[in-house]
């Protein structure tokens with residue numbers, strides 16, 4: 001499946017830990033780790049990309065929510081791989 005380079009990098013950066021999400025900022029001694037969008041959860045990469053209520057609004061509005069797998073996932077990579085499988089099969 002052809003993927004634009006900026007989309008490939010967008011998917012790659014979180015998997016490499018190259019996104020300063022809340023739990024990483026907290027580990028560095030800066031901030032409390034809470035998501036700045038919803039303010040109700042510790043911000044992990046999976047939270048920032050899928051689970052945050054603010055992100056869910058965007059996914060629902062764009063129609064992407066029905067395309068992405070919803071099962072429990074260990075981490076961002078597992079979700080990304082499942083999402084890629086679903087989108088590649090369509």
Ligand SMILES: [Zn+2]
Pocket residue numbers: 035036037038039040041047051052053054
């Ligand atoms: Zn959030």
